Amino acid sequence: VSALLEGRLGGAGLDVFENELHVPEELFGLENVVLLPHxxxxxxxxxxxxxxxxxxxxxxxxxxxxx
The missing domain is CATH 1.20.5 (Single alpha-helices involved in coiled-coils or other helix-helix interfaces)
Structure with missing residues (x-):
């Protein structure tokens, strides 16, 4: 998450999370992130x-x- 927030990672497509019930809220507003429901x-x-x-x-x- 920090790499995305700091611009060290250009983007991410994520459908699996360490804690499925608590996806990091910081990811929701990022234009360079696609979140899928597994x-x-x-x-x-x-x-x-x-x-x-x-x-x-x-x-x-x-x-x-x-x-």
Whole structure:
């Protein structure tokens, strides 16, 4: 947060916070910050890739191959 406030960081897109119930209020008014409600992976494409990873890991596990 301090890096954003002091201009040492150009911007941020955040969807996960250390304490989800208490997002630092300083972030709300910053023009260079995008805050999302923990939905950064909610695209069809991302969910398909995640599903493929799970299936690949399951297959490897049951075939005794490394993950």
């Amino acid at each position: 939905v950064g992976t909610s695209t069809v494409e991302t969910r398909m890739v995640m599903a493929d990873l799970v299936l690949g890991n399951l297959e490897a596990h049951f075939l005794g191959k490394p993950l």
